[in-house]
Amino acid sequence: MRCWHSACSSGIEAREKNRCLADIWIRNLPNYLGLDGFRHGWVVAWIDDRGDHGFDYSPGLARLLAMPHARAMIDMPIGLKPSGYRACDLRARELVGPAVFLGARRDLWTFTDIAAANRHYWEHEGRGRGVSAQLWNIRDKIRDVDEIMTPARQVTIGEAHPELIFWNLAGQVRLDSKTTARGRERRIGLLVNRGFTKLPKWLTQRHGTRIGRDDLIDACACAAAARDSTQRVGGDAVDPRGLRMEINY
Numbered sequence: 001m002r003c004w005h006s007a008c009s010s011g012i013e014a015r016e017k018n019r020c021l022a023d024i025w026i027r028n029l030p031n032y033l034g035l036d037g038f039r040h041g042w043v044v045a046w047i048d049d050r051g052d053h054g055f056d057y058s059p060g061l062a063r064l065l066a067m068p069h070a071r072a073m074i075d076m077p078i079g080l081k082p083s084g085y086r087a088c089d090l091r092a093r094e095l096v097g098p099a100v101f102l103g104a105r106r107d108l109w110t111f112t113d114i115a116a117a118n119r120h121y122w123e124h125e126g127r128g129r130g131v132s133a134q135l136w137n138i139r140d141k142i143r144d145v146d147e148i149m150t151p152a153r154q155v156t157i158g159e160a161h162p163e164l165i166f167w168n169l170a171g172q173v174r175l176d177s178k179t180t181a182r183g184r185e186r187r188i189g190l191l192v193n194r195g196f197t198k199l200p201k202w203l204t205q206r207h208g209t210r211i212g213r214d215d216l217i218d219a220c221a222c223a224a225a226a227r228d229s230t231q232r233v234g235g236d237a238v239d240p241r242g243l244r245m246e247i248n249y
Contacts, residue, residue, distance in 0.1 A: 030069070032046065035061070036222060044056050053198060073222040075218050077104040085103060103121070114131065149241075160229065168249045194224045
């Protein structure tokens with residue numbers, strides 16, 4: 001696991017990076033964490049009340065959530081229905097469109113492939129009530145989160161969605177797609193204005209980590225929400241394990 005602290009440069013040795021991470025852990029300032037999954041693991045961005053900020057990554061989620069924090073937000077469903085679509089996802093999709101994936105269920109990872117999953121859901125819930133390829137591809141990450149979450153942990157670890165966060169930061173206006181240069185630069189600019197002034201440099205330092213550009217940007221958005229969010233969609237319903245089904249922004 002490696003750490004990029006705001007005071008670190010891309011050329012320092014691994015031992016200096018490890019010392020930098022230790023500094024984060026022992027400073028005892030409130031950290032606000034934002035987490036997102038990527039193909040090879042998890043990325044976390046953090047910011048504290050002094051404005052120091054950095055990012056880190058790890059193959060596993062538990063080590064990143066062990067970093068002391070006042071609040072964390074993760075771009076992954078928390079609270080899963082046994083069937084059907086979550087009300088918070090439906091409402092979020094009304095606000096920001098198809099970037100919100102529908103159909104997260106706790107049995108999703110029991111199917112051998114997406115075709116089998118959709119045959120089951122169409123048969124039991126109606127045609128068109130299946131899952132998208134995008135949701136299917138993050139099913140293992142959904143399970144990672146589900147396995148560590150409890151109602152007690154949900155007091156400080158919440159679900160967020162980057163597109164809802166950007167929509168809110170932009171004055172409740174939908175932005176151009178993040179796949180366009182204009183949409184990407186707008187998102188980076190909003191985060192720089194929220195204190196992530198190192199983000200443009202980080203996007204050049206991430207090479208070799210296999211962290212996707214959008215994953216790092218989204219982790220920063222979630223960290224900003226962990227620090228600043230007071231709004232949510234959903235929250236009235238709980239799943240069979242007592243987890244609130246809500247999306248913070």
